[in-house]
Amino acid sequence: MAASKMAMMASLTRCRPLTCAASAAASYPARLVPHPPDLIKWVRREGGFVHEAVEISQDGPNGLGLVASQGIPYGSELIVLPNHIPLKFLSDDSDGADSVLVNLARQVPEELWAMKLGLRLLQERANVESFWWPYISNLPETYSVPIFFSGEDIKNLQYAPILHQVNKRCRFLLNFEKSVKHVLENLKPKDHPFGGQDIDASSLGWAMTAVSSRAFRLHGEKLPNGIRIDVPMMLPLIDMCNHSFNPNARIVQEHDAGNTNMLIKVVAKNSIKKNEFFQLNYGCLSNDLFLLDYGFVIPLNPYDCIELKYDGALLDAASVATGISLPNFSSPAPWQQQILSQLNLDGEAPNLKVRLGGPELVEGRLLAALRVLFASDAETVQKHDINSLTSLSAEAPLGIANEVAALRTIGAICLIALEHFPTKVMEDESLLKRGVSASTELAIQFRVLKKSVIMDVMSDVGRRVKLLLSKEEVTNQS
Numbered sequence: 001m002a003a004s005k006m007a008m009m010a011s012l013t014r015c016r017p018l019t020c021a022a023s024a025a026a027s028y029p030a031r032l033v034p035h036p037p038d039l040i041k042w043v044r045r046e047g048g049f050v051h052e053a054v055e056i057s058q059d060g061p062n063g064l065g066l067v068a069s070q071g072i073p074y075g076s077e078l079i080v081l082p083n084h085i086p087l088k089f090l091s092d093d094s095d096g097a098d099s100v101l102v103n104l105a106r107q108v109p110e111e112l113w114a115m116k117l118g119l120r121l122l123q124e125r126a127n128v129e130s131f132w133w134p135y136i137s138n139l140p141e142t143y144s145v146p147i148f149f150s151g152e153d154i155k156n157l158q159y160a161p162i163l164h165q166v167n168k169r170c171r172f173l174l175n176f177e178k179s180v181k182h183v184l185e186n187l188k189p190k191d192h193p194f195g196g197q198d199i200d201a202s203s204l205g206w207a208m209t210a211v212s213s214r215a216f217r218l219h220g221e222k223l224p225n226g227i228r229i230d231v232p233m234m235l236p237l238i239d240m241c242n243h244s245f246n247p248n249a250r251i252v253q254e255h256d257a258g259n260t261n262m263l264i265k266v267v268a269k270n271s272i273k274k275n276e277f278f279q280l281n282y283g284c285l286s287n288d289l290f291l292l293d294y295g296f297v298i299p300l301n302p303y304d305c306i307e308l309k310y311d312g313a314l315l316d317a318a319s320v321a322t323g324i325s326l327p328n329f330s331s332p333a334p335w336q337q338q339i340l341s342q343l344n345l346d347g348e349a350p351n352l353k354v355r356l357g358g359p360e361l362v363e364g365r366l367l368a369a370l371r372v373l374f375a376s377d378a379e380t381v382q383k384h385d386i387n388s389l390t391s392l393s394a395e396a397p398l399g400i401a402n403e404v405a406a407l408r409t410i411g412a413i414c415l416i417a418l419e420h421f422p423t424k425v426m427e428d429e430s431l432l433k434r435g436v437s438a439s440t441e442l443a444i445q446f447r448v449l450k451k452s453v454i455m456d457v458m459s460d461v462g463r464r465v466k467l468l469l470s471k472e473e474v475t476n477q478s
């Protein structure tokens with residue numbers, strides 16, 4: 001009944017309905033319409049180029065992807081999009097319905113930039129005559145990002161920094177829904193950017209996620225002052241490529257022969273075998289960002305890390321756990337405090353977020369702070385510059401005993417962080433084996449990977465401590 005009313009309203013107002021399903025239950029989300037137009041043919045018809053061996057196909061659990069139907073040599077152009085195909089936001093001097101959109105976009109905080117372009121996507125999705133309909137109709141109907149999780153599955157993530165981000169996004173969508181409704185309330189039909197349709201938090205969430213999971217930030221048009229700024233844009237067909245940290249394709253931007261049109265190309269980075277999927281690198285991101293923006297997590301992600309709040313209480317608890325008591329943790333000496341300020345861990349507006357894991361393994365600021373707090377005299381420390389104090393590869397700059405104490409404290413911090421999770425990895429694994437819904441599985445996988453980041457850091461610092469102690473033994477014997 002409700003659906004038929006919606007369809008009738010859409011045909012009366014010459015717009016397409018913006019309703020969407022609340023959550024992605026299956027691993028293969030359906031497209032906006034059951035049989036969308038052929039995207040490859042559309043790109044070619046619009047003057048773009050698509051290599052004859054490029055096909056759209058199911059890429060296992062990654063959804064649809066682009067696959068090579070025959071071998072392709074290194075350096076080949078796979079897709080070329082002329083300037084009018086990417087979907088971008090509007091210019092600030094737009095008028096009518098577009099100016100309403102520009103004004104709404106001004107209410108979107110910079111960090112949620114995807115919502116801004118999402119408004120434009122919703123506008124085109126609502127418009128029956130949209131140039132981009134062949135593209136939009138091929139977009140997934142639902143997304144597996146946590147803003148669409150049930151409250152229980154949000155809790156299942158078990159990791160405070162991501163819970164904070166999910167809550168922030170949900171709160172923003174609910175508040176933005178109110179602002180959008182208020183702005184649209186008394187608009188004349190010709191000024192309504194969504195063809196007279198109601199917008200709610202769910203359609204806003206769909207649009208924000210369609211953009212965050214598919215848009216690329218590329219050079220935009222040249223400004224009058226000659227500068228090019230990066231602008232987010234949706235790249236039809238190119239955004240069918242799935243992610244890999246070891247991609248076989250890359251995006252390049254080039255001017256056409258007449259130097260009038262900026263072309264966006266996908267080029268083979270390697271030679272590509274028949275049946276191989278084309279993959280792009282979405283960025284060196286943590287699993288938090290992959291989950292929040294794209295709705296998936298990556299096992300063995302070298303960029304995954306955990307975030308902790310550096311404070312005296314954490315360090316005191318860690319020192320109790322290691323048995324290395326040090327009163328200076330909560331009340332450092334003035335010279336130590338000075339270095340902590342230099343590290344931005346003390347002072348007027350300190351940044352107390354520190355990371356473990358990722359390529360750095362231990363954030364340099366945390367390592368330097370511990371090395372300095374365990375040092376007994378200012379003179380030894382002052383012989384070293386901040387770069388060597390923050391570097392894990394600088395071997396024990398303040399001596400072996402100092403390094404062992406700092407590393408053991410990091411091990412203890414890891415243990416405390418691990419104990420903050422309400423479940424153990426073994427319990428998570430048995431839940432996964434029992435079979436759970438797709439979103440519960442994703443939430444559990446996320447927390448398992450966070451725990452494995454912590455365990456990896458623990459075993460790495462443990463190895464370093466052993467090595468240092470064995471070196472010390474050799475030195476003492478000789």
Ligand SMILES: C[S@@+](CC[C@H](N)C(=O)[O-])C[C@H]1O[C@@H](n2cnc3c(N)ncnc32)[C@H](O)[C@@H]1O
Binds near residue numbers: 242
């Ligand atoms: C830019 S789109 C790629 C095309 C998409 N697979 C589709 O069906 O339309 C990005 C989305 O693809 C999926 N994806 C891409 N790379 C993935 C990967 N390495 N693992 C799991 N899912 C992936 C995620 O759903 C992500 O949000």
